[in-house]
Amino acid sequence: MSSSKSNKIVKLESSDNKTFEVEEAVAVQSETLKNMVDDGCANDTIPLPNVNGKILEMVLGWCKKHVDETVTGDELNKYEADFLDLDQADLYGLLMAANFLNVKGLLDRVLQRVADMIKGKKPEEIRRIFNIKNDFTPEEEEEIRLENAWAFD
Amino acid sequence: MEGLAMLRQLIGQLQELLEVYGSHPPLLPYPPDPPPHFLQPLHHPLPLSDLHSHQPQRWCFLNVDDGSTDDYYSLIMAAGKSGSFKMLEPYKPPPAKKSRKERTRGKSSGTTNTSEAMEQQIWKDFPEDLFEAVIARLPIATFFRFRSVCRKWNSLLNSQSFSQHCAQVPQGNPWFYTITHENVNSGAMYDPSLKKWHHPTISSLPSKMIVLPVASAGGLVCFLDIGHRNFYICNPLTQSFKELPARSVKVWSRVAVGMMLNGNSTCGGYKILWVGCDGEFEVYDSVKNSWTRPGNMPSIIKLPLSLNFRSQAVAIDGTLYFMRSDPEGIVSYDMVTGVWKQYIVPAPLHLTDPTLAECGGRIMLVGLLSKNAATCVCIWELQKMTLLWKEVDRMPNIWCLEFYGKHVRMTCLGNKGLLMLSLRSRQMNRLVTYNVSSREWLKVPGCVVPRGRKRQWIACGTAFHPCLTDIA
Numbered sequence: 001m002s003s004s005k006s007n008k009i010v011k012l013e014s015s016d017n018k019t020f021e022v023e024e025a026v027a028v029q030s031e032t033l034k035n036m037v038d039d040g041c042a043n044d045t046i047p048l049p050n051v052n053g054k055i056l057e058m059v060l061g062w063c064k065k066h067v068d069e070t071v072t073g074d075e076l077n078k079y080e081a082d083f084l085d086l087d088q089a090d091l092y093g094l095l096m097a098a099n100f101l102n103v104k105g106l107l108d109r110v111l112q113r114v115a116d117m118i119k120g121k122k123p124e125e126i127r128r129i130f131n132i133k134n135d136f137t138p139e140e141e142e143e144i145r146l147e148n149a150w151a152f153d
Numbered sequence: 154m155e156g157l158a159m160l161r162q163l164i165g166q167l168q169e170l171l172e173v174y175g176s177h178p179p180l181l182p183y184p185p186d187p188p189p190h191f192l193q194p195l196h197h198p199l200p201l202s203d204l205h206s207h208q209p210q211r212w213c214f215l216n217v218d219d220g221s222t223d224d225y226y227s228l229i230m231a232a233g234k235s236g237s238f239k240m241l242e243p244y245k246p247p248p249a250k251k252s253r254k255e256r257t258r259g260k261s262s263g264t265t266n267t268s269e270a271m272e273q274q275i276w277k278d279f280p281e282d283l284f285e286a287v288i289a290r291l292p293i294a295t296f297f298r299f300r301s302v303c304r305k306w307n308s309l310l311n312s313q314s315f316s317q318h319c320a321q322v323p324q325g326n327p328w329f330y331t332i333t334h335e336n337v338n339s340g341a342m343y344d345p346s347l348k349k350w351h352h353p354t355i356s357s358l359p360s361k362m363i364v365l366p367v368a369s370a371g372g373l374v375c376f377l378d379i380g381h382r383n384f385y386i387c388n389p390l391t392q393s394f395k396e397l398p399a400r401s402v403k404v405w406s407r408v409a410v411g412m413m414l415n416g417n418s419t420c421g422g423y424k425i426l427w428v429g430c431d432g433e434f435e436v437y438d439s440v441k442n443s444w445t446r447p448g449n450m451p452s453i454i455k456l457p458l459s460l461n462f463r464s465q466a467v468a469i470d471g472t473l474y475f476m477r478s479d480p481e482g483i484v485s486y487d488m489v490t491g492v493w494k495q496y497i498v499p500a501p502l503h504l505t506d507p508t509l510a511e512c513g514g515r516i517m518l519v520g521l522l523s524k525n526a527a528t529c530v531c532i533w534e535l536q537k538m539t540l541l542w543k544e545v546d547r548m549p550n551i552w553c554l555e556f557y558g559k560h561v562r563m564t565c566l567g568n569k570g571l572l573m574l575s576l577r578s579r580q581m582n583r584l585v586t587y588n589v590s591s592r593e594w595l596k597v598p599g600c601v602v603p604r605g606r607k608r609q610w611i612a613c614g615t616a617f618h619p620c621l622t623d624i625a
Contacts, residue, residue, distance in 0.1 A: 088275050115290035123302045131277035144301045150353045151297035
């Protein structure tokens with residue numbers, strides 16, 4: 001089943017002025033880009049001021065892999081697992097990009113990765129890492145700790 | 154040389170078995186096995202002194218077929234009347250080395266992923282709206298630990314958006330909510346993914362009430378009180394709890410209960426059906442919060458219904474299946490059409506403690522097969538064309554050896570996909586999980602309260618899919 005749009009190219013420009021050209025089928029893996037295409041805003045180069053070139057290239061690589069019909073299920077699984085073998089700065093950038101561009105499968109994976117990274121930490125560490133203010137009084141905090149102590153076993 | 158290797162392997166397995174379960178019987182004298190019907194029926198509860206003189210584990214020998222399992226309730230009611238809800242202490246096994254090992258093992262596996270130090274420089278500007286999505290993907294126990302991070306994280310259980318995030322995360326293994334002999338009014342929960350027991354300090358259920366889990370759907374568990382009067386729905390993880398309106402029936406005889414969700418999630422509500430031996434039945438709809446009597450049981454269904462109360466009902470595609478005897482088989486009720494059907498299915502020979510389960514739409518039977526002195530746990534699948542049970546799996550032989558020559562009773566917790574089997578004889582309570590689709594048998598670490606050493610005896614329970622935001 002061929003669509004009349006199947007040869008259309010979408011042009012993207014990253015925050016550091018790198019341009020990328022991808023097929024529409026690849027671009028629409030991103031819900032954000034898909035909405036632009038559907039609204040007819042994708043005819044010129046789309047600027048993406050909050051995604052840098054390195055990260056955008058990664059995201060587009062993911063999208064390309066997911067429309068490639070020659071890739072088997074196992075290969076895709078391995079690709080997805082290896083994909084997230086990144087340093088923290090890149091992982092964070094990828095999370096922001098996947099969220100902004102709304103690439104669902106990628107976003108799920110990255111969110112799960114972050115959850116896995118923090119799951120063994122103590123609440124104090126969580127506050128430090130994410131710069132979260134502890135807005136409990138010491139008594140309140142102790143009460144909550146006791147209430148939920150069963151999960152600490 | 155091959156024979157030598159096999160012998161070594163067998164010796165290794167035996168050593169493991171002995172190490173895990175303790176090698177010697179106790180030196181206390183035990184009275185001989187009682188006859189099966191020694192307990193009084195429900196309306197003559199035993200005085201507490203009588204209970205003390207008998208060996209506490211005797212309620213394991215209740216014969217399901219003559220209805221004397223009601224005596225389980227008489228024992229509890231007697232204990233209740235004495236003013237103390239603490240159950241009698243069962244025999245203490247010799248100190249189990251494994252329990253400490255298990256606890257340490259459990260702890261270290263939880264921290265293997267935290268060796269990654271996370272730099273505040275990178276993560277300090279993490280967007281607020283992404284926190285809920287990450288927290289929804291944490292293991293359940295971690296969520297409760299992180300409630301003390303800040304007020305916002307503490308109040309996520311009430312957040313609609315958080316609820317939506319949770320709904321999007323694929324379901325993992327169910328947990329098991331169990332009632333132990335030692336403490337009847339609060340449950341111990343088992344997480345099979347991490348092989349950890351959890352003992353909530355605040356029970357989700359009101360205290361001074363003895364209720365037993367009879368069914369579950371999604372993250373909700375349905376409890377029935379001892380007198381078969383009132384139903385309660387509870388999410389064992391949160392404090393969400395509801396007492397259902399009274400049923401229209403005034404005579405409280407024993408009932409079998411089935412529960413299912415309307416649709417795929419608890420947001421659409423749930424239905425509960427109870428059915429009694431006289432063919433009376435009612436359906437509760439959580440959306441309307443009321444019971445209705447959809448009609449009468451058709452005359453084709455032979456009454457009285459000798460329902461198997463120890464087996465949970467199974468829900469497949471909007472139909473509930475209950476196990477019955479006389480004639481042996483299954484009765485089913487279609488929630489949509491309101492139609493009852495009866496299937497005559499002969500029980501396997503030498504079968505005791507049967508219970509229904511399901512996996513991927515297939516109806517399974519779990520039970521004990523006892524021949525001469527040997528007992529084994531067997532799994533059968535219902536052949537729909539012939540209406541016969543076909544054996545499809547057995548517990549590994551080396552585990553069954555432990556039951557040789559002993560009178561064993563089995564309770565099956567859960568009825569879908571992953572099952573927990575509680576196998577009890579005079580001195581021991583073995584717990585295993587069985588995954589119906591992968592056919593994997595796994596040992597379950599003993600249930601020990603924090604800072605305790607005594608293994609708790611699992612009396613009964615059910616499986617549920619832990620969901621933080623399911624509301625009763």
